[in-house]
Structure formats: C-alpha cells, structure tokens
Amino acid sequence: SAVISQKPSRDICQRGTSLTIQCQVDSQVTMMFWYRQQPGQSLTLIATANQGSEATYESGFVIDKFPISRPNLTFSTLTVSNMSPEDSSIYLCSVLLGTDYTGELFFGEGSRLTVL
Amino acid sequence: AQKITQTQPGMFVQEKEAVTLDCTYDTSDPSYGLFWYKQPSSGEMIFLIYQGSYDQQNATEGRYSLNFQKARKSANLVISASQLGDSAMYFCAMREGAGFQKLVFGTGTRLLVSP
Numbered sequence: 486s487a488v489i490s491q492k493p494s495r496d497i498c499q500r501g502t503s504l505t506i507q508c509q510v511d512s513q514v515t516m517m518f519w520y521r522q523q524p525g526q527s528l529t530l531i532a533t534a535n536q537g538s539e540a541t542y543e544s545g546f547v548i549d550k551f552p553i554s555r556p557n558l559t560f561s562t563l564t565v566s567n568m569s570p571e572d573s574s575i576y577l578c579s580v581l582l583g584t585d586y587t588g589e590l591f592f593g594e595g596s597r598l599t600v601l
Numbered sequence: 602a603q604k605i606t607q608t609q610p611g612m613f614v615q616e617k618e619a620v621t622l623d624c625t626y627d628t629s630d631p632s633y634g635l636f637w638y639k640q641p642s643s644g645e646m647i648f649l650i651y652q653g654s655y656d657q658q659n660a661t662e663g664r665y666s667l668n669f670q671k672a673r674k675s676a677n678l679v680i681s682a683s684q685l686g687d688s689a690m691y692f693c694a695m696r697e698g699a700g701f702q703k704l705v706f707g708t709g710t711r712l713l714v715s716p
Binding site: 518527593 | 636643645646703706708
C-alpha cells in the first residue's frame with residue numbers, strides 16, 4: 486500500500502488567485518494522477534504526472550490553468566490558477582501501485598477548495 | 602457512451618442487512634480491471650475491492666464481495682451485514698487495457714445505513 490499526504494486539506498480562496506496543492510507519497514512511484522471532484526459529482530481525471538516529463542492533460546484541462554510539477558518520484562504539485570467559483574472542488578492526488586490493469590490506485594485525503 | 606454506469610443515485614439499508622450496489626461497464630478490450638471505492642463525507646477515497654477481467658472467481662474482501670457477470674458486463678458490489686459506518690458514496694471504476702492506467706469512474710451511489 487501507499488501513504489499519500491495532501492496539503493492543504495481544505496482552503497477558502499478568493500476569485501482570481503492561485504493555489505498550489507502538494508502531494509507527498511511515502512514510496513517511489515512512476516505514475517501520479519490528479520483528479521477533480523466537483524460538488525456532488527464523480528471524479529474526473531485532470532492529468533497524469535510522470536517524473537522527468539511534462540504532464541499529460543485530459544480533454545478539457547490545460548496546462549495554463551492547472552500547471553503540474555513532478556520533481557521526483559515521491560512528490561507532485563497541482564496549481565489551480567486564476568480561480569473562479571467553478572473551480573470549487575475536491576482535488577485528489579492518486580498513485581498507481583502495480584502494473585497495467587491490475588494495479589491498484591491509492592488516493593490522498595483530498596484538498597477541498599472553496600472559491601468565493 | 603458511458604464507460605461506467607451506476608443507476609442507483611441512492612440506496613437505503615437497515616443495519617445488519619445486506620445491500621447490492623449496481624455497476625455496469627462498457628468496453629471492447631478483453632483486458633480490464635474493475636474497482637470499487639468508498640468515499641465518506643470526509644472526502645478521502647478508500648479502495649474496497651478489485652476484479653480483473655480474467656479472474657475466474659468473484660473477488661471478496663471481508664464484508665465486501667463483487668458479483669462479476671462478465672457476459673452481462675456487470676460488477677455489482679455486495680456489502681453484507683451493513684454497519685452504520687458504511688454510510689458513504691460508493692464509486693465503481695474501470696481501467697482498460699494492458700499498460701493503460703487511466704481509471705474511469707461512475708457517478709456513484711450514496712448509501713445510507715439506518716439503525
């Protein structure tokens with residue numbers, strides 16, 4: 486298993502500001518993922534973050550809005566830029582343990598952002 | 602088309618009873634994995650159970666079992682002897698293909714367990 490720590494756990498932000506969410510894993514992992522969960526909705530993948538390369542973004546998400554860093558195999562950050570109330574969501578970091586389709590995805594506790 | 606469909610927005614069950622949460626999936630890939638996660642009100646995602654497309658037997662983990670019907674493309678979660686702490690959102694998810702790690706989630710089912 487993996488222990489994943491996310492910071493902050495929750496925050497209230499002003500419109501137009503940016504916030505960086507940190508994700509720390511207790512073991513080295515190749516692939517890390519960032520998900521968004523809007524209120525009352527399911528999880529949507531924002532991007533896949535691989536160490537040493539640029540993140541791969543899903544349709545509807547762009548680097549200018551959600552820049553991601555992956556400086557090493559245990560750490561990643563997601564920035565939510567120029568926030569608006571529509572960005573109010575839970576943002577979850579997750580890591581893949583195992584390979585291919587049999588690997589298990591572990592999640593951090595989530596960062597609950599409210600944008601006023 | 603929806604990859605994962607959970608048709609039950611909410612389910613009620615009495616404590617100590619069993620409950621089945623429905624999940625159907627859509628894929629043409631013979632290799633895939635199916636997952637169930639629990640999300641309490643605190644927001645974290647808790648892994649419950651996994652079923653691989655080539656697994657011969659239904660997965661079980663304690664009070665959780667997965668009723669895997671491959672021909673019908675369904676992977677229902679069965680919770681036996683429900684407890685008050687089981688009240689949460691439950692998400693079914695799928696990962697397709699060898700080497701393709703993206704997990705696609707259903708819309709979830711909110712389970713409420715009453716005393």
